[in-house]
Amino acid sequence: MYHESDDLFSLKLHYCLQVLSSELTHRKKKMANGSEALIKAFSGIGIDEKAIVSLLGESHPEDRQNFRKGCRDFFIEDERSFERWDDHRVKLLKHEFMRFKNAAVLRAMHPWERDARLIKEALIKGPQSYGVIVEVACTRSSDELLGARKAYHSLFDHSIEEDVASNVDSSERKLLVALVSAYRYEGPKVKDDTAKSEAKKLAHAIKNVDKKNLVEDEEVISILSTRSKPHLKAVYKHYKEICGKNIDEDLTADLIVLVAVHCLCIPQTYFCKILDASLTNNADKKVKKGLTRVIVTQADRNMKEINEQYQKLYGVSLSQKIEVTANGNYKDLLLTLISRGK
Structure with a gap:
């Protein structure tokens, strides 16, 4: 038969074990939550700097080990029994840490210098970036493009x-x-008969693209490079009336011409497509750069129209999309720039 003191000791021991078990459970939960928060801070577009400072600064060695073991996308189990960073992931993270800096530097630049540097970078990177040259040339005003040319000099x-x-x-x-x-x-003046005639010329050139490449067709080059934007929008309208569909539906094989038509005739739609592509989870480095480029260059120009068109095309506001996709100071800067268009 147990003495009362033995019963009391058993109760106290049971209580202590419960407290210890509760603390261990809480500790494990906290470690798991911390790991999840760290993974989130390192993921997406941009880096959540505040979360990383808090979580890594206050973490214990076992917390960080738990993070490394639980995040196989970032770390690889080495044959010598430690978890090491995946080299490719480190390279990607360096780009993400730089994203805010690059956006801030671009934002502070004179617009002429910014456009000149965008064109220079596109030339260095080669054919896959030529669309950026078209974007700058076709979405800026005549004086803005002239300014970029002066800055380039x-x-x-x-x-x-x-x-x-x-x-x-x-x-x-x-x-x-x-x-x-x-x-x-x-200016606003458009000769409708000329626009209709040039829509027919474009339709003929597209129909006979197997005989002559559109980007080498002198007539096509002349129309796209010399006509005013109101005139080209009239050409765009007449093409649909003549052919029964938008011209961009017939240009899927001529990407540079397609980008030029989009930038000249439906720039807001073009920018929305660049933004949406850059905000997808599997977007590559080149595509992601479009997010910074478009928002920084358009914040003082067409952001209101871009916001409205994005909502119309994708059923969600651009700010909501960025809120759930981007991180940290980079996200805050983008949202601030977007708000200028509201």
Whole structure:
């Protein structure tokens, strides 16, 4: 038969074990939550700097080990019994840490310098980035493009036209040189008969694309590089009336011409597509850069229209999409710039 003191001791021991078990459970839960929070802070577009400072700064060695073991996307189990960073992931994270810095630097730049540097970078990176050259040439006003050309002279001791002509050795050269050289009329007047006639010419050129590449067709180059944007929007409208569908539906094989048409005729839709592609989970580095480029360059220009078109196309606001996709200071800067268009 147990003495009362033995019963009391058993109760106290049972209570202590319950407390210890509860603390261990709480500790494990806290470690798991911390690991999940760290994974989230390191994931997405940009880095959640505040969360990383808090979680890594206050963490214990076992917390960080738990994070490493639980995150196989970031760490690899080494044969010598430790978890090491995946080299490719480290490289990607460096880009994510740089994202805020790059956005801030671009935002602070004079718009002329910014556009000149965007064109220079696209020329260095080659054919897959030529769309950025078209974007700058076709979505800026005549004076803005002229300013970028002046800045290019100062920065690189060459003209944009000269560098495009000497660096682009593909069939897109003529069209790209013509677009960056343009100084378009920006008034409202449009000759509707001429617009209709040129819509027919474009339809004929597209129909006979097997005989002559569109980017080398002098008629196509002339229309896209010399006509005003209101005129080209009229051409876009007449093409649909003549052919029964939008011109972009017939340009899927000519990407540079397609980008030019989008930028000249439906720029808000073009920017929305760039933004949405950059916000997808599996977007590559080049595609993700479009997010910074579009928001920084358009924050003082067309952000209101872009916001409205994005909501219309995708059923969610651009700010909501960025809120759940981006992180940290980078996210805060993007949301601040987007709010300028509300």
